[in-house]
Amino acid sequence: MKAELAQIAQAYEAASRYPSFSQPVFSKEALEQFMPETPSAVSLPFPREDGRPGVRISLSLDRYQYFPADTLLWKLDLQDPEGRKSWQARLSVRALSGAVLIPEQAVADVVQGVLSLPEPQPGVTEYQLQVRIESEGERYFISAPFRLNPAVARINGLSWAHQDGPWLNMALSTDVFLPGYYFLSANLYNAMNGEPVVHLEAEQRLAAGSTTMTLKAHGSALRARGDAGPYVLKDIRLIRGAEEGEPEDLAGQPPGAPVPVPGFALDTWDDTPWEDPEAAERTEFLKKLAGFSQEP
Structure with missing residues (x-):
């Protein structure tokens, strides 16, 4: 102590x-x-029930806070030990209540892309970019949160x-x-x-x-x-x-x-030093505590 x-x-x-x-x-x-702020990023493992090595999918956004008419940049990282090449993805933006802001749409490039953000729903600021991914009959879902307000x-x-x-x-x-x-x-x-x-x-x-x-x-x-x-x-x-x-x-x-x-x-520059009498008093108080405190 x-x-x-x-x-x-x-x-x-x-x-x-x-x-x-x-x-x-x-x-x-x-x-x-x-x-x-820290840009929004989510990374999830998807184990396979048959014992084969699982898949890890990561979704990241370039920011956390957005405004109407901003461009949202998203990136997907698809890690599969089996090295599959065929992936399909569909994106949508929804409020936490489930209300749709941007309807689901297929994307040609599953690695990265952009979305133009519309006006948010009245009184709603918390949203998710939701991604549904399919590959060789296997389906995955991942989402990343962000804020959107005028x-x-x-x-x-x-x-x-x-x-x-x-x-x-x-x-x-x-x-x-x-x-x-x-x-x-x-x-x-x-x-x-x-x-x-x-x-x-x-x-x-x-x-x-x-x-x-x-x-x-x-x-x-x-x-x-x-x-x-x-x-x-x-x-x-x-x-x-x-x-x-x-x-x-x-x-x-x-x-x-x-x-x-x-x-x-x-x-x-004027070389007047910064002085804060209240800070000096608090410093002395902390020093006294450090000098006279006893270990429990």
């Missing part, structure tokens, strides 16, 4: 050197905790970016279709080598209409990474939190490409 508390205290102290909404990312491994807001790109004391402020042009409280996150990368630099977050209540949301990178986080840019914003995620009586959070639509952000020489 004592050693675990000491590790927690050290990790919290290291993170609190920077704003919680502007955290440096020191490796691609550390970046994983800041990725907005965008409650849309991020168009960068309105402006400039230095302000120790901050790099980046205002993103945003069209809001449904007012509410929004949460924005993104990862800032070096535009030249693709290395992650800083994870950024912002939140605010937005009225309907055209506005901006501003991400703020602290100079201490940029200096910690030794990266003066230029940059790009990627992995952008915009979520409207559910209001009282609403069943779920809803996604806003990110831009379709990385957002370029200009860089600034590191020696031009």
